[in-house]
Amino acid sequence: MSSNTKAFEEKMKSSVEHLDRELAAVRAGRANPAVLDKVSVDYYGAPTPIQQVASVAVSEARTLTITPWDRTLLRAISKAIMASDVGINPIDDGQTIRLNFPAPTEERRKQLAKEVSKLGEEAKVAVRNVRREAMDKAKAMKKAGELTEDTQKTMEEDVQKLTDKYIKNIDAAVEEKQKEIMSV
Secondary structure (H helix, E strand, O other), rough: OHHHHHHHHHHHHHHHHHHHHHHHHOOOOOOOOHHHOOOOEEEEOOOEEEEHHHEEEEEEOOEEEEOOOOOOHHHHHHHHHHHHOOOOEEEEEOOOOEEEEEOOOOOHHHHHHHHHHHHHHHHHHHHHHHHHHHHHHHHHHHHOOOOHHHHHHHHHHHHHHHHHHHHHHHHHHHHHEEEEOOOO
């Protein structure tokens, strides 16, 4: 792999990592602490992620337990969860907050599977945009006399191989998440 393609590989890799984070936040019926990643609580006037003010644990397959280090935050954490798009009402017992994840209906699972496919397509588009950017750069470098025709072809082939590799990774991640959603 030439040094010219390294930067493009990093961009493709970052697209796949972004997809992985997005997929982790998709609620598939199992308790997953990642659904709280985008939820912040007001902690001394500053919006703070829940994971920084409480321990978050999966106590059972469908139950997430949130234990704040400062008990005065219980009500604020409950409010933040209700205001978010998590879609689960928190159960506050005065010490901990429990989130019980209901098993999604067949219709909801199909909807989630479609959302996952859409996220996968967006990631593929991002990877293909990086490929186009790399191909354009190779053509520009050839035109400017920085590359020979053979070097340009090699660079384009390397970029295509990277694109194929990352598209395959995206397809695998999407398929895995869809399997998880449909098996609940």
